[in-house]
Amino acid sequence: MKDGVIYLSAGELAGIDSGEVITVLLKIKGVERVEILGGAQAGPSVVSDDSSRGTREEREAERDDPYKESGSPKGRIFDPLIADPRWPHFSMAYQSYTDDGQFGSIFAASFGETLPLYKGDGPYGGRFQVGIQAAGFIIHDLDTASWDLINQDYRGGVAVYYRKEAWSGLFSIYHNSSHVGDEYLLHNHVDRVNYSYEAAQVKVSYDISRAYRVYGGVDYMFSPDPKDLKPWWTQYGAEFRCTQTYLSGLLRPMAGVDIKNRQENSWDSEISLAAGVKLESKDTLWNKINFMLEYYNGNSPNGQFHESYIEYFALATHYYF
Numbered sequence: 062m063k064d065g066v067i068y069l070s071a072g073e074l075a076g077i078d079s080g081e082v083i084t085v086l087l088k089i090k091g092v093e094r095v096e097i098l099g100g101a102q103a104g105p106s107v108v109s110d111d112s113s114r115g116t117r118e119e120r121e122a123e124r125d126d127p128y129k130e131s132g133s134p135k136g137r138i139f140d141p142l143i144a145d146p147r148w149p150h151f152s153m154a155y156q157s158y159t160d161d162g163q164f165g166s167i168f169a170a171s172f173g174e175t176l177p178l179y180k181g182d183g184p185y186g187g188r189f190q191v192g193i194q195a196a197g198f199i200i201h202d203l204d205t206a207s208w209d210l211i212n213q214d215y216r217g218g219v220a221v222y223y224r225k226e227a228w229s230g231l232f233s234i235y236h237n238s239s240h241v242g243d244e245y246l247l248h249n250h251v252d253r254v255n256y257s258y259e260a261a262q263v264k265v266s267y268d269i270s271r272a273y274r275v276y277g278g279v280d281y282m283f284s285p286d287p288k289d290l291k292p293w294w295t296q297y298g299a300e301f302r303c304t305q306t307y308l309s310g311l312l313r314p315m316a317g318v319d320i321k322n323r324q325e326n327s328w329d330s331e332i333s334l335a336a337g338v339k340l341e342s343k344d345t346l347w348n349k350i351n352f353m354l355e356y357y358n359g360n361s362p363n364g365q366f367h368e369s370y371i372e373y374f375a376l377a378t379h380y381y382f
Contacts, residue, residue: 067095138180138190139222139229139266141381142276143300143351144317144335146362149173149196149216154355154377156200160370164211166203167373171196174382175220187225194220194233200363202245210242212363227268230278234261239364256364258285264296274300291324302339312338315351323360325367331359335377351379 067086083095142148151174156167173196183189195217201208218235238257246253264278277297282290298319306313316336322328337353355375361367 067092068098069095070098138188138224139231139264140274142264142298142317142319143315143353143379144298144319144333144355145296146319146333146357147196147198147214147216149175149194150382151380152377154375155203156357156373156375158371158373160358160372163369164202164204164371167211168201168203168208169199169375169377171198173197173216183223183225185225187223187228189224190222192220192222194218194235198363201242205244205248207244209244209248211245212242212365213240214238214362214364215240228265229268230263230265232261232263234259237364239367241365254365255286256367258282258290272302272304274302276300294321294323294325296321306341311341313341314338321359326360329359331357331362333357333359349381351381353377353379 069082086092086095141150150171152169152171154169156169158164158167173194175192175194177190177192180188180190196215198214198216200211202211214237216235216237218233220231220233220235222231223229236257236259239254241251241253245251260280260282262278262280264276266274266276268274275298277295280294280296282292282294285292296319298317300317301315303314314336315338317334319333319335321331323331334356335353336355337351339348339351341348353376355377356373357375358372359370361369361371
């Protein structure tokens with residue numbers, strides 16, 4: 062090999078599947094292209110990494126993370142929890158409440174992401190990343206004339222992510238605070254709760270294959286307000302990302318289930334289901350958007366209403382960097 066180019070003679074490939082050989086060679090780090098010399102044509106036959114395997118980033122992603130889910134970006138060490146209503150990211154949703162005496166049609170949105178600060182080689186042959194997770198979550202009552210703002214939750218903290226082969230995990234310490242909407246206060250007689258806390262969380266994820274993933278972990282709340290909030294809850298779930306795409310590679314089916322059990326709510330389950338498709342296009346940002354049908358059953362994830370039991374169906378879009 063010289064300057065990222067591997068030279069092969071046509072005689073060396075006689076009787077061998079040359080395409081398979083070239084595919085293997087292009088997986089080697091530092092290889093830019095393969096040239097076959099001595100063929101029937103006048104000049105050498107050139108096969109580059111772009112023509113045979115797509116972009117270098119895609120090939121490195123497959124080589125470095127063979128266990129990661131299909132369509133997962135190379136730079137991400139811990140993939141987002143696609144069915145978790147409180148994973149920091151950008152989203153919009155229409156929610157239709159079926160079991161709540163107060164609300165019917167809700168617009169929900171989130172604004173946030175994980176901002177990476179540093180990434181490098183970690184212990185035991187893995188990789189790690191330090192970042193900041195921050196997000197805001199809001200809901201509006203679509204059954205009011207001015208679409209009253211009902212609830213705002215804000216979350217921010219520092220997280221450490223780690224991956225080794227099929228295993229990945231995160232540890233973070235974060236602050237969460239909840240605020241009732243001004244318009245909702247004006248139109249309703251409510252006792253506002255100063256609902257806020259700091260918490261530490263640990264999550265562990267295992268990629269069963271490139272299509273299936275399971276995860277689980279715990280959160281522990283400290284410095285809660287009100288003081289009598291019980292501190293523990295568990296979270297676990299599973300995800301599916303189809304290894305095949307449809308409509309000329311545009312759509313990738315996916316689904317997930319996320320379950321939380323809080324000590325505060327006598328360990329009753331909060332069940333979140335999501336199923337839909339991811340739009341994938343290398344030419345636009347659409348490859349980062351999921352369109353999902355969703356279902357939620359359990360205590361409300363909205364802080365000011367955490368004691369309320371709700372059930373809803375939703376149509377949502379989610380954007381992940």
